[in-house]
Amino acid sequence: MHISEGVLSLYPLTIGAVGAVAGIAAGLKKMEIDEVPRVGIVSAALFVSSLIHINVGPASVHLLLNGIGGLLLGIKLFPAYLVALFLQVLLFQFGGLAVLGVNICTMAIPGLVGGYLGRCVIISGKPPSLGGAVAGGIGVVLAALFTALALAFSGDVFLITAKLVLLAHIPVVILESLIGAFIASFIYKMMPSLLGVDEK
Amino acid sequence: MKPLLVVKDLTFAYPGKPPIFSGLNFEIYAKEKVCIIGKNGAGKTTFFYAIMGLLGQLKGEIIFEGKSILTKEDLRYLRQKVGFLFQDPEDQLFCPTLLDDVLFGPLNMGLSRKEATDRAWSVLKELKIEDLAHNPPYTLSGGQKRLGALAAILAMDPQLLLLDEPSSGLDEEAANNLSGILTHLDKTIIMASHDTDFAEEVASSWYELSSGILRPLHGKTRVGI
Amino acid sequence: MKPLLVVKDLTFAYPGKPPIFSGLNFEIYAKEKVCIIGKNGAGKTTFFYAIMGLLGQLKGEIIFEGKSILTKEDLRYLRQKVGFLFQDPEDQLFCPTLLDDVLFGPLNMGLSRKEATDRAWSVLKELKIEDLAHNPPYTLSGGQKRLGALAAILAMDPQLLLLDEPSSGLDEEAANNLSGILTHLDKTIIMASHDTDFAEEVASSWYELSSGILRPLHGKTRVGI
Amino acid sequence: MGMINVSYINYHSKPKGSFLERIPPYVKLLLTFSVALCVALLNSLMAQIFLLMYSIALVGLSGVPVKRLLKRLMAVDGFVLMLWLTLPFSSEEGVATATLITIRIHAAVLAFMALLQTTSMPEILQALCQLRFPSKLVALLHFTYRYIHVLAEEASRIHRSMALRGFEPSLNLRTFRAYGYLIGMLLLRSFARSQRVYNAMLLRGFNGTYTFLTFKSRLSRPDFLKLAVLYALLVGCLMV
Ligand SMILES: Nc1ncnc2c1ncn2[C@@H]1O[C@H](COP(=O)(O)OP(=O)(O)OP(=O)(O)O)[C@@H](O)[C@H]1O
Ligand SMILES: Nc1ncnc2c1ncn2[C@@H]1O[C@H](COP(=O)(O)OP(=O)(O)OP(=O)(O)O)[C@@H](O)[C@H]1O
Ligand SMILES: [Mg+2]
Ligand SMILES: [Mg+2]
Numbered sequence: 001m002h003i004s005e006g007v008l009s010l011y012p013l014t015i016g017a018v019g020a021v022a023g024i025a026a027g028l029k030k031m032e033i034d035e036v037p038r039v040g041i042v043s044a045a046l047f048v049s050s051l052i053h054i055n056v057g058p059a060s061v062h063l064l065l066n067g068i069g070g071l072l073l074g075i076k077l078f079p080a081y082l083v084a085l086f087l088q089v090l091l092f093q094f095g096g097l098a099v100l101g102v103n104i105c106t107m108a109i110p111g112l113v114g115g116y117l118g119r120c121v122i123i124s125g126k127p128p129s130l131g132g133a134v135a136g137g138i139g140v141v142l143a144a145l146f147t148a149l150a151l152a153f154s155g156d157v158f159l160i161t162a163k164l165v166l167l168a169h170i171p172v173v174i175l176e177s178l179i180g181a182f183i184a185s186f187i188y189k190m191m192p193s194l195l196g197v198d199e200k
Numbered sequence: 201m202k203p204l205l206v207v208k209d210l211t212f213a214y215p216g217k218p219p220i221f222s223g224l225n226f227e228i229y230a231k232e233k234v235c236i237i238g239k240n241g242a243g244k245t246t247f248f249y250a251i252m253g254l255l256g257q258l259k260g261e262i263i264f265e266g267k268s269i270l271t272k273e274d275l276r277y278l279r280q281k282v283g284f285l286f287q288d289p290e291d292q293l294f295c296p297t298l299l300d301d302v303l304f305g306p307l308n309m310g311l312s313r314k315e316a317t318d319r320a321w322s323v324l325k326e327l328k329i330e331d332l333a334h335n336p337p338y339t340l341s342g343g344q345k346r347l348g349a350l351a352a353i354l355a356m357d358p359q360l361l362l363l364d365e366p367s368s369g370l371d372e373e374a375a376n377n378l379s380g381i382l383t384h385l386d387k388t389i390i391m392a393s394h395d396t397d398f399a400e401e402v403a404s405s406w407y408e409l410s411s412g413i414l415r416p417l418h419g420k421t422r423v424g425i
Numbered sequence: 426m427k428p429l430l431v432v433k434d435l436t437f438a439y440p441g442k443p444p445i446f447s448g449l450n451f452e453i454y455a456k457e458k459v460c461i462i463g464k465n466g467a468g469k470t471t472f473f474y475a476i477m478g479l480l481g482q483l484k485g486e487i488i489f490e491g492k493s494i495l496t497k498e499d500l501r502y503l504r505q506k507v508g509f510l511f512q513d514p515e516d517q518l519f520c521p522t523l524l525d526d527v528l529f530g531p532l533n534m535g536l537s538r539k540e541a542t543d544r545a546w547s548v549l550k551e552l553k554i555e556d557l558a559h560n561p562p563y564t565l566s567g568g569q570k571r572l573g574a575l576a577a578i579l580a581m582d583p584q585l586l587l588l589d590e591p592s593s594g595l596d597e598e599a600a601n602n603l604s605g606i607l608t609h610l611d612k613t614i615i616m617a618s619h620d621t622d623f624a625e626e627v628a629s630s631w632y633e634l635s636s637g638i639l640r641p642l643h644g645k646t647r648v649g650i
Numbered sequence: 651m652g653m654i655n656v657s658y659i660n661y662h663s664k665p666k667g668s669f670l671e672r673i674p675p676y677v678k679l680l681l682t683f684s685v686a687l688c689v690a691l692l693n694s695l696m697a698q699i700f701l702l703m704y705s706i707a708l709v710g711l712s713g714v715p716v717k718r719l720l721k722r723l724m725a726v727d728g729f730v731l732m733l734w735l736t737l738p739f740s741s742e743e744g745v746a747t748a749t750l751i752t753i754r755i756h757a758a759v760l761a762f763m764a765l766l767q768t769t770s771m772p773e774i775l776q777a778l779c780q781l782r783f784p785s786k787l788v789a790l791l792h793f794t795y796r797y798i799h800v801l802a803e804e805a806s807r808i809h810r811s812m813a814l815r816g817f818e819p820s821l822n823l824r825t826f827r828a829y830g831y832l833i834g835m836l837l838l839r840s841f842a843r844s845q846r847v848y849n850a851m852l853l854r855g856f857n858g859t860y861t862f863l864t865f866k867s868r869l870s871r872p873d874f875l876k877l878a879v880l881y882a883l884l885v886g887c888l889m890v
Contacts, residue, residue: 004726004729004755004758005686005689005690005754005755005758005759006689006690006751006754006755006757006758007751007754007755008690010691013690013691024787028784028786028787031786031790033786033789033858034848034858036786036789036790036793037519037793037844037847037848037851038841038844038845038848039790039793040789040790040791040792040793040794040796040797040844041793041794041797041801041840041841041843041844041847042837042840042841042844043790043793043794044793044794044795044796044797044798044800044801044840045797045801045833045836045837045840047794047798048798048801048802048805048836049805049832049833049836049837051802052805052809052829052832052833054819054825054829055819055820063833065833068833068837072837079786079787079790080790080794082787083787083790083791083794084794086791087791087794087795087798089762089766090766090771090774092722092725093722093726093759093762093763093766094725096686096689096690096758096762097682097683097686097687097762098686098687098689098690098691099690155747156740156741157737157740157741157743157744157747158737158740159740160736160737160739160740161732161733161736161737161740164732164736175826178823178826178830179826179829179830179833180830181830182826182827182829182830182831182834183830183833183834183837185830186296186830186831186834186835186838187834187837187838189296189336190296190336190338190834190838191838191841194837194838194841238596239596239597239598239599240566240567240568240594240595240596240599241566242596252814254810254813254814276816276818279813279814279816280816283814284814286807286811288807290839291804291807291808291810291811292808292811294808294811294812294831294832294835295831296831304812304815304817304828305815305816307824308815308816308817308818308824309816338838338839338842341464341465341466342465342466343464343465343466344465352815353815356815356816365594368593368594369465369590369593369619370465370619371462371463371464371465371467371619372619372621373464374464374465375619394594394595394596394597394600395620474849477853479849479852479853501855504852504853504855505855508853509853511846511850513846515800516843516846516847516849516850517847517850519793519796519847519850519851520792521771521772521775521792521796522772525772529851529854529856530854530855533854533855533856533857534855561771561772562796563796563799563800577854578854581854581855
């Protein structure tokens with residue numbers, strides 16, 4: 001999910017930029033230099049997975065996976081999204097540079113929150129699939145909400161668009177929680193350390 | 201008798217690249233076992249993709265069991281009847297356990313859980329890897345992965361097997377084991393291989409893929425290519 | 426003369442698994458070229474990891490140029506003097522262009538930009554891949570990637586090369602080219618390979634890794650393993 | 651079908667020999683950012699029309715093939731269409747806003763195409779270094795880019811193998827489970843790969859500083875003049 005260049009007004013753009021810079025700084029501080037290949041490759045995997053189109057009835061939806069990203073990367077999700085979204089500008093001219101901050105915030109903050117809650121669920125001993133569903137679902141709900149807010153703050157003309165964004169994401173929320181559940185239980189079975197929890 | 205598979209006048213190029221096939225022709229009869237050799241990048245893997253309908257638009261005709269593959273329905277049938285073992289077995293094992301992987305195909309074909317499970321176990325036993333059924337595939341060794349991927353394909357009971365470098369990365373014992381299995385398998389086989397010793401065990405005739413066409417090789421001429 | 430590398434009483438197990446090495450001993454003299462064979466999962470790759478100090482804590486001693494590797498400083502020296510070619514060259518080429526990749530090692534060793542560049546070009550020329558210098562690694566073919574990774578290692582001017590299945594996935598021409606290069610290379614080599622034809626070209630003596638120890642193979646006895 | 655088109659994310663083929671291809675990457679990156687800011691922040695219609703023409707001029711200087719350009723614009727125009735379907739019904743200024751945004755989006759996309767498609771990835775990395783971006787960030791960008799192809803190919807091979815085993819996406823649990831496995835497997839394998847890549851770096855003496863940027867570019871005098879004109883024009887749009 002990304003907003004094109006030239007749509008938003010100064011106010012949301014500034015908030016987005018400030019939030020993104022803060023998040024990226026925190027993420028970079030937490031990321032040791034020897035973790036760079038790992039964060040980079042996981043971020044590439046998220047980038048690639050979000051290019052997979054899934055057919056839901058007549059429509060074709062693509063996943064955000066920001067919640068799963070948060071589960072795997074924590075605060076390092078901010079630099080990961082900076083890089084992934086910058087690459088989208090480079091490769092596809094999706095999004096833009098002035099809105100980069102907003103786009104990072106609308107993906108990374110929800111991912112972080114979803115991932116955090118998902119991890120809490122898993123650590124508390126509930127099934128990992130539930131944690132994955134929480135992470136995936138909350139990631140999308142909040143991302144849609146943030147996008148709609150950014151639009152709404154840019155002027156009353158965007159109110160209908162903002163509502164449409166919210167509506168359009170209802171199927172994505174369901175899809176993403178389901179797939180998030182399967183991803184988390186898969187990873188938990190194979191390599192629990194990736195989720196930040198130890199075996200047994 | 202009609203050939204099982206005919207490839208007619210196949211022409212294909214990846215976008216922005218020189219053509220890989222230019223009017224390639226090929227046919228194979230039931231129970232034949234042939235080997236295709238060719239340099240890196242000659243197009244062996246691409247040839248298999250073409251047969252399986254994985255390349256999108258291409259010029260030429262694929263005829264399976266005497267019927268030209270035209271509709272989606274035809275393609276689905278072909279994919280059920282032709283098993284394709286990838287160059288890298290890692291790409292073919294994506295489920296949490298090997299058993300899940302072997303079940304994946306039969307369940308998609310619409311078999312009941314019970315039937316699918318029976319079939320999975322019988323294939324696992326045939327390949328002597330039933331002990332590994334509950335292991336996650338990525339903990340398996342190279343040879344075990346290859347056999348696992350083969351099991352996943354055989355479980356769909358295909359008539360024709362396409363094997364892309366089946367022996368690469370295998371130790372001699374695993375390779376001998378595999379060549380033994382393949383030799384005794386009652387299926388039609390097309391394989392691509394750089395490993396001539398291995399291919400010699402399994403294949404009875406040889407083709408060379410170069411400059412876009414497949415040329416049969418007779419007798420010993422293939423040595424040194 | 427002292428051996429270049431000695432591995433003494435190596436014992437290691439991955440957590441929660443049976444031991445891979447149990448008191449393994451090995452030594453190699455300068456300019457020797459040896460090949461290690463062994464089944465899938467015997468531990469060949471792990472053996473190379475052990476020598477390069479990539480396994481963390483292990484029991485046993487690694488002695489390089491007569492000196493036991495104990496401190497971080499020793500390990501850094503060993504890693505400069507021993508080049509390790511991975512089973513998958515994709516993992517070893519991580520820079521924006523092939524030239525950057527070949528420069529990476531020398532620059533980290535503290536060479537000046539000028540010296541490093543000279544060295545990089547001379548290695549690229551030796552392997553006849555200087556035309557590819559400015560290509561991003563992911564645009565290279567399998568064989569070119571392998572040579573590129575080899576160039577990146579040779580640029581550090583190691584004395585000992587560890588080669589993990591150097592010929593896997595190469596066609597005969599690329600394999601012959603590589604075996605020619607390795608045969609004429611004035612370095613000590615330990616390689617692991619399932620490809621006996623290839624290994625025969627390069628190696629002069631053979632070891633078998635099984636049940637946790639390395640056993641030298643004499644003369645023709647290795648055939649059939 | 652949900653196949654990933656790998657060739658779609660190729661980025662190493664850039665048009666050769668154009669003016670924009672010659673100027674130093676960091677200058678281009680700065681210019682791109684300036685244009686983006688102007689597009690985002692100037693609110694007068696005149697200024698935006700000026701920017702659109704400015705972007706078209708940039709495209710002329712870039713040598714980017716028209717076919718590629720049109721393809722990208724088509725992708726973006728889906729979003730523009732959605733705006734036109736909603737904005738005019740939201741308020742009186744709806745049509746005016748939609749017009750303005752349409753111009754802005756086209757100006758931005760054209761400028762991005764002209765400036766970024768003429769810069770190779772190694773050049774962008776170098777530019778970011780020269781602009782003093784944190785080296786960890788530059789390295790992160792590099793690794794993500796480097797392994798996108800490897801992983802996209804892995805993903806499409808796994809996807810193919812699923813298709814060959816009779817998998818057909820539909821609205822059921824089995825479909826979602828299969829996609830979950832596909833993505834989970836991709837993540838797992840990329841994690842293992844990152845370990846191996848890091849090992850490879852260690853073995854080549856990696857000590858915490860990334861030093862892999864080898865490009866040099868020099869500005870000739872006429873090129874410098876052209877560049878000055880480009881900047882002056884951009885400043886000009888602020889006055890419109
Ligand atoms: N998806 C793709 N897009 C563009 N070009 C491709 C693609 N896949 C393969 N190629 C190119 O097509 C040619 C044939 O590749 P293919 O993998 O079929 O060769 P091969 O005979 O299987 O080689 P090998 O022996 O190395 O497995 C190569 O030059 C390769 O670079
Ligand atoms: N990171 C790891 N964690 C746990 N077990 C591992 C790990 N890496 C390898 N193993 C196991 O250790 C054993 C030895 O693996 P290794 O890769 O060294 O074998 P190899 O001789 O190189 O095999 P091949 O011929 O297939 O390359 C295998 O059983 C493997 O499953
Ligand atoms: Mg191939
Ligand atoms: Mg190995």
